[in-house]
Amino acid sequence: MGGGSxxxxxxxxxxxxxxxxxxxxxVGLVNQVYGGAQREADINDFLEASRSFYRQNLDKQKATADRSLKFAMARNGQTGGSASIDANRQLGQDFxxxxxxxxxLAQRAVGGLRDADEQSRMNMISLAQSGADMTTGGTRAAQQLQANLAGANANLTTDALGDVFGGLSKVYETSRNTAAERRGNRDIYNLLYTPGFGQGGR
Incomplete structure:
Protein backbone atom coordinates (compact mmCIF):
# COMPACT_ATOMS: atom_id res chain seq x y z
CA MET A 1 0.00 0.00 0.00
CA GLY A 2 2.72 2.39 1.02
CA GLY A 3 4.69 1.73 -2.14
CA GLY A 4 1.68 2.37 -4.33
CA SER A 5 0.92 5.58 -2.51
CA VAL A 27 6.24 32.59 -19.99
CA GLY A 28 9.86 32.92 -21.05
CA LEU A 29 8.87 32.63 -24.70
CA VAL A 30 6.24 35.36 -24.33
CA ASN A 31 8.71 37.67 -22.59
CA GLN A 32 11.30 36.94 -25.25
CA VAL A 33 8.93 37.95 -28.05
CA TYR A 34 7.68 41.08 -26.29
CA GLY A 35 11.07 42.19 -25.02
CA GLY A 36 13.11 41.31 -28.07
CA ALA A 37 15.32 43.64 -30.08
CA GLN A 38 12.94 43.39 -33.04
CA ARG A 39 10.07 44.84 -31.01
CA GLU A 40 12.22 47.73 -29.84
CA ALA A 41 13.19 48.37 -33.47
CA ASP A 42 9.49 48.31 -34.44
CA ILE A 43 8.70 50.85 -31.72
CA ASN A 44 11.55 53.14 -32.80
CA ASP A 45 10.30 52.95 -36.40
CA PHE A 46 6.80 53.81 -35.19
CA LEU A 47 8.16 56.81 -33.27
CA GLU A 48 9.86 58.19 -36.37
CA ALA A 49 6.78 57.50 -38.51
CA SER A 50 4.59 59.30 -35.95
CA ARG A 51 6.91 62.30 -35.90
CA SER A 52 6.86 62.41 -39.69
CA PHE A 53 3.06 62.13 -39.72
CA TYR A 54 2.58 65.11 -37.40
CA ARG A 55 5.37 67.14 -39.01
CA GLN A 56 3.72 66.76 -42.41
CA ASN A 57 0.54 68.18 -40.92
CA LEU A 58 2.52 70.99 -39.30
CA ASP A 59 4.34 71.80 -42.55
CA LYS A 60 1.03 72.00 -44.42
CA GLN A 61 -0.33 74.41 -41.82
CA LYS A 62 2.82 76.53 -42.03
CA ALA A 63 2.65 76.70 -45.83
CA THR A 64 -0.93 77.97 -45.56
CA ALA A 65 0.04 80.44 -42.83
CA ASP A 66 2.99 81.70 -44.91
CA ARG A 67 0.73 82.41 -47.88
CA SER A 68 -1.98 84.03 -45.76
CA LEU A 69 0.50 86.25 -43.93
CA LYS A 70 2.25 87.29 -47.13
CA PHE A 71 -1.08 88.22 -48.70
CA ALA A 72 -2.24 90.08 -45.58
CA MET A 73 0.93 92.17 -45.43
CA ALA A 74 0.85 92.92 -49.17
CA ARG A 75 -2.83 93.88 -49.00
CA ASN A 76 -2.05 96.57 -46.45
CA GLY A 77 1.24 97.66 -47.99
CA GLN A 78 3.13 96.41 -44.93
CA THR A 79 5.49 93.97 -46.63
CA GLY A 80 8.94 94.42 -45.08
CA GLY A 81 7.62 96.80 -42.42
CA SER A 82 7.67 96.43 -38.65
CA ALA A 83 4.21 94.82 -38.61
CA SER A 84 5.41 92.22 -41.11
CA ILE A 85 8.56 91.55 -39.08
CA ASP A 86 6.54 91.09 -35.88
CA ALA A 87 4.01 88.81 -37.57
CA ASN A 88 6.73 86.66 -39.12
CA ARG A 89 8.48 86.43 -35.76
CA GLN A 90 5.24 85.16 -34.23
CA LEU A 91 4.84 82.70 -37.09
CA GLY A 92 8.34 81.36 -36.42
CA GLN A 93 7.63 81.01 -32.71
CA ASP A 94 4.35 79.25 -33.41
CA PHE A 95 6.16 76.87 -35.74
CA LEU A 105 2.19 63.62 -29.75
CA ALA A 106 4.60 61.10 -31.26
CA GLN A 107 6.00 60.23 -27.83
CA ARG A 108 2.46 59.88 -26.47
CA ALA A 109 1.59 57.52 -29.33
CA VAL A 110 4.62 55.38 -28.48
CA GLY A 111 3.56 55.37 -24.84
CA GLY A 112 0.15 54.10 -25.88
CA LEU A 113 1.76 51.35 -27.96
CA ARG A 114 3.98 50.28 -25.06
CA ASP A 115 0.94 50.20 -22.76
CA ALA A 116 -0.94 48.01 -25.25
CA ASP A 117 2.07 45.70 -25.50
CA GLU A 118 2.33 45.39 -21.73
CA GLN A 119 -1.38 44.66 -21.38
CA SER A 120 -1.31 41.95 -24.02
CA ARG A 121 1.92 40.52 -22.58
CA MET A 122 0.28 40.15 -19.18
CA ASN A 123 -2.75 38.51 -20.82
CA MET A 124 -0.51 36.02 -22.60
CA ILE A 125 1.38 35.25 -19.39
CA SER A 126 -1.91 34.75 -17.56
CA LEU A 127 -2.94 32.22 -20.21
CA ALA A 128 0.38 30.41 -19.87
CA GLN A 129 0.12 30.29 -16.08
CA SER A 130 -3.41 28.90 -16.29
CA GLY A 131 -2.02 25.89 -18.12
CA ALA A 132 -3.54 26.79 -21.50
CA ASP A 133 -2.08 25.15 -24.59
CA MET A 134 0.72 27.48 -25.68
CA THR A 135 2.28 25.36 -28.40
CA THR A 136 1.74 28.30 -30.76
CA GLY A 137 2.40 30.92 -28.08
CA GLY A 138 5.23 32.57 -29.99
CA THR A 139 3.10 32.98 -33.09
CA ARG A 140 0.16 34.31 -31.09
CA ALA A 141 2.40 36.80 -29.30
CA ALA A 142 3.84 38.03 -32.61
CA GLN A 143 0.34 38.41 -34.05
CA GLN A 144 -0.76 40.40 -31.01
CA LEU A 145 2.22 42.72 -31.38
CA GLN A 146 1.26 43.39 -34.99
CA ALA A 147 -2.33 44.08 -33.93
CA ASN A 148 -1.08 46.55 -31.31
CA LEU A 149 1.03 48.34 -33.92
CA ALA A 150 -1.88 48.53 -36.35
CA GLY A 151 -4.07 49.97 -33.60
CA ALA A 152 -1.46 52.58 -32.72
CA ASN A 153 -1.20 53.67 -36.36
CA ALA A 154 -4.98 53.92 -36.61
CA ASN A 155 -5.02 56.25 -33.59
CA LEU A 156 -2.85 58.88 -35.33
CA THR A 157 -5.16 61.75 -36.30
CA THR A 158 -4.39 64.70 -38.56
CA ASP A 159 -6.25 67.20 -36.36
CA ALA A 160 -4.41 66.28 -33.16
CA LEU A 161 -2.08 69.29 -33.53
CA GLY A 162 -4.98 71.71 -33.63
CA ASP A 163 -4.61 75.14 -35.25
CA VAL A 164 -0.92 75.81 -34.59
CA PHE A 165 -0.97 79.26 -36.20
CA GLY A 166 -4.31 80.38 -34.78
CA GLY A 167 -2.55 83.26 -33.02
CA LEU A 168 -2.14 84.99 -36.38
CA SER A 169 -5.89 85.19 -36.92
CA LYS A 170 -5.89 88.68 -35.39
CA VAL A 171 -3.37 89.80 -38.00
CA TYR A 172 -5.55 88.46 -40.82
CA GLU A 173 -8.67 90.04 -39.32
CA THR A 174 -6.98 93.42 -38.99
CA SER A 175 -5.77 93.16 -42.57
CA ARG A 176 -9.27 92.40 -43.86
CA ASN A 177 -10.84 95.19 -41.82
CA THR A 178 -8.22 97.70 -42.92
CA ALA A 179 -8.66 96.73 -46.56
CA ALA A 180 -12.44 96.99 -46.25
CA GLU A 181 -12.14 100.41 -44.61
CA ARG A 182 -9.80 101.57 -47.34
CA ARG A 183 -12.22 100.39 -50.02
CA GLY A 184 -15.06 102.20 -48.25
CA ASN A 185 -13.09 105.44 -48.07
CA ARG A 186 -12.16 105.14 -51.72
CA ASP A 187 -15.78 104.61 -52.69
CA ILE A 188 -16.85 107.68 -50.70
CA TYR A 189 -14.07 109.74 -52.27
CA ASN A 190 -15.06 108.63 -55.76
CA LEU A 191 -18.68 109.43 -55.03
CA LEU A 192 -17.98 112.88 -53.60
CA TYR A 193 -15.62 113.90 -56.35
CA THR A 194 -17.53 112.48 -59.27
CA PRO A 195 -18.12 115.33 -61.75
CA GLY A 196 -21.65 116.63 -61.38
CA PHE A 197 -22.22 115.02 -57.97
CA GLY A 198 -24.42 117.22 -55.76
CA GLN A 199 -25.18 119.79 -58.48
CA GLY A 200 -28.61 118.45 -59.24
CA GLY A 201 -30.18 118.31 -62.66
CA ARG A 202 -30.72 121.50 -64.73
Missing part, protein backbone atom coordinates in the same frame (compact mmCIF):
# COMPACT_ATOMS: atom_id res chain seq x y z
CA UNK A 6 4.49 6.76 -2.85
CA UNK A 7 4.43 5.94 -6.56
CA UNK A 8 1.26 7.94 -7.08
CA UNK A 9 2.74 10.84 -5.15
CA UNK A 10 5.90 10.73 -7.22
CA UNK A 11 3.92 10.68 -10.45
CA UNK A 12 1.83 13.62 -9.28
CA UNK A 13 4.97 15.49 -8.30
CA UNK A 14 6.57 14.76 -11.66
CA UNK A 15 3.43 15.89 -13.47
CA UNK A 16 3.34 19.12 -11.47
CA UNK A 17 7.03 19.72 -12.09
CA UNK A 18 6.49 19.16 -15.80
CA UNK A 19 3.53 21.52 -15.76
CA UNK A 20 5.53 24.24 -13.99
CA UNK A 21 8.43 23.71 -16.38
CA UNK A 22 6.10 24.14 -19.34
CA UNK A 23 4.59 27.25 -17.79
CA UNK A 24 8.04 28.69 -17.16
CA UNK A 25 9.11 27.93 -20.71
CA UNK A 26 5.96 29.49 -22.17
CA UNK A 96 8.73 75.96 -33.09
CA UNK A 97 5.94 75.31 -30.61
CA UNK A 98 4.30 73.14 -33.26
CA UNK A 99 7.50 71.11 -33.66
CA UNK A 100 7.55 70.46 -29.91
CA UNK A 101 3.85 69.58 -29.93
CA UNK A 102 4.38 67.15 -32.82
CA UNK A 103 7.15 65.41 -30.89
CA UNK A 104 5.00 65.20 -27.75
Missing amino acids: DGATNRATQAENLKQANIGRN QQGVLAADR
Whole structure:
Protein backbone atom coordinates (compact mmCIF):
# COMPACT_ATOMS: atom_id res chain seq x y z
CA MET A 1 0.00 0.00 0.00
CA GLY A 2 2.72 2.39 1.02
CA GLY A 3 4.69 1.73 -2.14
CA GLY A 4 1.68 2.37 -4.33
CA SER A 5 0.92 5.58 -2.51
CA ASP A 6 4.49 6.76 -2.85
CA GLY A 7 4.43 5.94 -6.56
CA ALA A 8 1.26 7.94 -7.08
CA THR A 9 2.74 10.84 -5.15
CA ASN A 10 5.90 10.73 -7.22
CA ARG A 11 3.92 10.68 -10.45
CA ALA A 12 1.83 13.62 -9.28
CA THR A 13 4.97 15.49 -8.30
CA GLN A 14 6.57 14.76 -11.66
CA ALA A 15 3.43 15.89 -13.47
CA GLU A 16 3.34 19.12 -11.47
CA ASN A 17 7.03 19.72 -12.09
CA LEU A 18 6.49 19.16 -15.80
CA LYS A 19 3.53 21.52 -15.76
CA GLN A 20 5.53 24.24 -13.99
CA ALA A 21 8.43 23.71 -16.38
CA ASN A 22 6.10 24.14 -19.34
CA ILE A 23 4.59 27.25 -17.79
CA GLY A 24 8.04 28.69 -17.16
CA ARG A 25 9.11 27.93 -20.71
CA ASN A 26 5.96 29.49 -22.17
CA VAL A 27 6.24 32.59 -19.99
CA GLY A 28 9.86 32.92 -21.05
CA LEU A 29 8.87 32.63 -24.70
CA VAL A 30 6.24 35.36 -24.33
CA ASN A 31 8.71 37.67 -22.59
CA GLN A 32 11.30 36.94 -25.25
CA VAL A 33 8.93 37.95 -28.05
CA TYR A 34 7.68 41.08 -26.29
CA GLY A 35 11.07 42.19 -25.02
CA GLY A 36 13.11 41.31 -28.07
CA ALA A 37 15.32 43.64 -30.08
CA GLN A 38 12.94 43.39 -33.04
CA ARG A 39 10.07 44.84 -31.01
CA GLU A 40 12.22 47.73 -29.84
CA ALA A 41 13.19 48.37 -33.47
CA ASP A 42 9.49 48.31 -34.44
CA ILE A 43 8.70 50.85 -31.72
CA ASN A 44 11.55 53.14 -32.80
CA ASP A 45 10.30 52.95 -36.40
CA PHE A 46 6.80 53.81 -35.19
CA LEU A 47 8.16 56.81 -33.27
CA GLU A 48 9.86 58.19 -36.37
CA ALA A 49 6.78 57.50 -38.51
CA SER A 50 4.59 59.30 -35.95
CA ARG A 51 6.91 62.30 -35.90
CA SER A 52 6.86 62.41 -39.69
CA PHE A 53 3.06 62.13 -39.72
CA TYR A 54 2.58 65.11 -37.40
CA ARG A 55 5.37 67.14 -39.01
CA GLN A 56 3.72 66.76 -42.41
CA ASN A 57 0.54 68.18 -40.92
CA LEU A 58 2.52 70.99 -39.30
CA ASP A 59 4.34 71.80 -42.55
CA LYS A 60 1.03 72.00 -44.42
CA GLN A 61 -0.33 74.41 -41.82
CA LYS A 62 2.82 76.53 -42.03
CA ALA A 63 2.65 76.70 -45.83
CA THR A 64 -0.93 77.97 -45.56
CA ALA A 65 0.04 80.44 -42.83
CA ASP A 66 2.99 81.70 -44.91
CA ARG A 67 0.73 82.41 -47.88
CA SER A 68 -1.98 84.03 -45.76
CA LEU A 69 0.50 86.25 -43.93
CA LYS A 70 2.25 87.29 -47.13
CA PHE A 71 -1.08 88.22 -48.70
CA ALA A 72 -2.24 90.08 -45.58
CA MET A 73 0.93 92.17 -45.43
CA ALA A 74 0.85 92.92 -49.17
CA ARG A 75 -2.83 93.88 -49.00
CA ASN A 76 -2.05 96.57 -46.45
CA GLY A 77 1.24 97.66 -47.99
CA GLN A 78 3.13 96.41 -44.93
CA THR A 79 5.49 93.97 -46.63
CA GLY A 80 8.94 94.42 -45.08
CA GLY A 81 7.62 96.80 -42.42
CA SER A 82 7.67 96.43 -38.65
CA ALA A 83 4.21 94.82 -38.61
CA SER A 84 5.41 92.22 -41.11
CA ILE A 85 8.56 91.55 -39.08
CA ASP A 86 6.54 91.09 -35.88
CA ALA A 87 4.01 88.81 -37.57
CA ASN A 88 6.73 86.66 -39.12
CA ARG A 89 8.48 86.43 -35.76
CA GLN A 90 5.24 85.16 -34.23
CA LEU A 91 4.84 82.70 -37.09
CA GLY A 92 8.34 81.36 -36.42
CA GLN A 93 7.63 81.01 -32.71
CA ASP A 94 4.35 79.25 -33.41
CA PHE A 95 6.16 76.87 -35.74
CA GLN A 96 8.73 75.96 -33.09
CA GLN A 97 5.94 75.31 -30.61
CA GLY A 98 4.30 73.14 -33.26
CA VAL A 99 7.50 71.11 -33.66
CA LEU A 100 7.55 70.46 -29.91
CA ALA A 101 3.85 69.58 -29.93
CA ALA A 102 4.38 67.15 -32.82
CA ASP A 103 7.15 65.41 -30.89
CA ARG A 104 5.00 65.20 -27.75
CA LEU A 105 2.19 63.62 -29.75
CA ALA A 106 4.60 61.10 -31.26
CA GLN A 107 6.00 60.23 -27.83
CA ARG A 108 2.46 59.88 -26.47
CA ALA A 109 1.59 57.52 -29.33
CA VAL A 110 4.62 55.38 -28.48
CA GLY A 111 3.56 55.37 -24.84
CA GLY A 112 0.15 54.10 -25.88
CA LEU A 113 1.76 51.35 -27.96
CA ARG A 114 3.98 50.28 -25.06
CA ASP A 115 0.94 50.20 -22.76
CA ALA A 116 -0.94 48.01 -25.25
CA ASP A 117 2.07 45.70 -25.50
CA GLU A 118 2.33 45.39 -21.73
CA GLN A 119 -1.38 44.66 -21.38
CA SER A 120 -1.31 41.95 -24.02
CA ARG A 121 1.92 40.52 -22.58
CA MET A 122 0.28 40.15 -19.18
CA ASN A 123 -2.75 38.51 -20.82
CA MET A 124 -0.51 36.02 -22.60
CA ILE A 125 1.38 35.25 -19.39
CA SER A 126 -1.91 34.75 -17.56
CA LEU A 127 -2.94 32.22 -20.21
CA ALA A 128 0.38 30.41 -19.87
CA GLN A 129 0.12 30.29 -16.08
CA SER A 130 -3.41 28.90 -16.29
CA GLY A 131 -2.02 25.89 -18.12
CA ALA A 132 -3.54 26.79 -21.50
CA ASP A 133 -2.08 25.15 -24.59
CA MET A 134 0.72 27.48 -25.68
CA THR A 135 2.28 25.36 -28.40
CA THR A 136 1.74 28.30 -30.76
CA GLY A 137 2.40 30.92 -28.08
CA GLY A 138 5.23 32.57 -29.99
CA THR A 139 3.10 32.98 -33.09
CA ARG A 140 0.16 34.31 -31.09
CA ALA A 141 2.40 36.80 -29.30
CA ALA A 142 3.84 38.03 -32.61
CA GLN A 143 0.34 38.41 -34.05
CA GLN A 144 -0.76 40.40 -31.01
CA LEU A 145 2.22 42.72 -31.38
CA GLN A 146 1.26 43.39 -34.99
CA ALA A 147 -2.33 44.08 -33.93
CA ASN A 148 -1.08 46.55 -31.31
CA LEU A 149 1.03 48.34 -33.92
CA ALA A 150 -1.88 48.53 -36.35
CA GLY A 151 -4.07 49.97 -33.60
CA ALA A 152 -1.46 52.58 -32.72
CA ASN A 153 -1.20 53.67 -36.36
CA ALA A 154 -4.98 53.92 -36.61
CA ASN A 155 -5.02 56.25 -33.59
CA LEU A 156 -2.85 58.88 -35.33
CA THR A 157 -5.16 61.75 -36.30
CA THR A 158 -4.39 64.70 -38.56
CA ASP A 159 -6.25 67.20 -36.36
CA ALA A 160 -4.41 66.28 -33.16
CA LEU A 161 -2.08 69.29 -33.53
CA GLY A 162 -4.98 71.71 -33.63
CA ASP A 163 -4.61 75.14 -35.25
CA VAL A 164 -0.92 75.81 -34.59
CA PHE A 165 -0.97 79.26 -36.20
CA GLY A 166 -4.31 80.38 -34.78
CA GLY A 167 -2.55 83.26 -33.02
CA LEU A 168 -2.14 84.99 -36.38
CA SER A 169 -5.89 85.19 -36.92
CA LYS A 170 -5.89 88.68 -35.39
CA VAL A 171 -3.37 89.80 -38.00
CA TYR A 172 -5.55 88.46 -40.82
CA GLU A 173 -8.67 90.04 -39.32
CA THR A 174 -6.98 93.42 -38.99
CA SER A 175 -5.77 93.16 -42.57
CA ARG A 176 -9.27 92.40 -43.86
CA ASN A 177 -10.84 95.19 -41.82
CA THR A 178 -8.22 97.70 -42.92
CA ALA A 179 -8.66 96.73 -46.56
CA ALA A 180 -12.44 96.99 -46.25
CA GLU A 181 -12.14 100.41 -44.61
CA ARG A 182 -9.80 101.57 -47.34
CA ARG A 183 -12.22 100.39 -50.02
CA GLY A 184 -15.06 102.20 -48.25
CA ASN A 185 -13.09 105.44 -48.07
CA ARG A 186 -12.16 105.14 -51.72
CA ASP A 187 -15.78 104.61 -52.69
CA ILE A 188 -16.85 107.68 -50.70
CA TYR A 189 -14.07 109.74 -52.27
CA ASN A 190 -15.06 108.63 -55.76
CA LEU A 191 -18.68 109.43 -55.03
CA LEU A 192 -17.98 112.88 -53.60
CA TYR A 193 -15.62 113.90 -56.35
CA THR A 194 -17.53 112.48 -59.27
CA PRO A 195 -18.12 115.33 -61.75
CA GLY A 196 -21.65 116.63 -61.38
CA PHE A 197 -22.22 115.02 -57.97
CA GLY A 198 -24.42 117.22 -55.76
CA GLN A 199 -25.18 119.79 -58.48
CA GLY A 200 -28.61 118.45 -59.24
CA GLY A 201 -30.18 118.31 -62.66
CA ARG A 202 -30.72 121.50 -64.73
